[in-house]
Amino acid sequence: MPAVARLNPPDPIDALLSAHGLRRTGAARLVLGWLLAHPDTSYTHAQLQAALQESSAADGPGAGEGGTLDRVTLYRLIDRLTQVSLLLCRVDANRVRRYQAMPASVQAMPHFECQSCHRDSPLAGALQGNAFDLEVAAQNALLALQALGYQGLSLDLAVRGVCADCATAASMAPGPELGL
Numbered sequence: 001m002p003a004v005a006r007l008n009p010p011d012p013i014d015a016l017l018s019a020h021g022l023r024r025t026g027a028a029r030l031v032l033g034w035l036l037a038h039p040d041t042s043y044t045h046a047q048l049q050a051a052l053q054e055s056s057a058a059d060g061p062g063a064g065e066g067g068t069l070d071r072v073t074l075y076r077l078i079d080r081l082t083q084v085s086l087l088l089c090r091v092d093a094n095r096v097r098r099y100q101a102m103p104a105s106v107q108a109m110p111h112f113e114c115q116s117c118h119r120d121s122p123l124a125g126a127l128q129g130n131a132f133d134l135e136v137a138a139q140n141a142l143l144a145l146q147a148l149g150y151q152g153l154s155l156d157l158a159v160r161g162v163c164a165d166c167a168t169a170a171s172m173a174p175g176p177e178l179g180l
C-alpha cells in the first residue's frame, strides 16, 4: 500500500463526484454532503432547499456562499446526482418525489446489462419509485441473512436483457414480421 496515498486523502465527496463524472462545484459538494450526512432522511426538493438554507444560516455569516443555492440549480443538481445513482429517488404516497443518499447496501445495484450492445447502465433512474421497493427487498434479505449469522454481506442486482435502443433498432430492421 503506497504511503503517499495516506498523506493526502482525497475529500470523499469530491472523489464521489469525480468518479461519477460530475463537476466538483460548491453547490454539488453542499447537496451531496448534506444528503450523505443525513443518510436516513429523504427530502423533497423544497425540504432540501430549506434544510440547506437553515444550515448555512446556522453556520453564521461568512460560512460560505454555497448556502444561497437557487431553485433551478438545486433541481438540476438533484437530477444529475440521481441519474448517476448517487441519490435514490422515490415517489411518496402524495406522488411527490423524495430524494436521499443511495444506501450503501444498494450502491452497486441495480444495473442493467444489455445482451446486444453490452452497455452496462444504472437502473435507478429508469425504475424511479420502484427502485425503493428493490432497496427494501435488498435490505430485508440482508437483515434476514445477518440474523442467521452470515457476515460481510453485499448484494448486487443485475437485470439482463435488450436495452430500449437495441430493441428499437431491431424492430425497425427489415424482417419477415412487421412490428406495430
Ligand SMILES: [Zn+2]
Binding pocket: 114, 115, 116, 117, 118, 119, 162, 163, 164, 165, 166, 167
Ligand atoms: Zn443495447
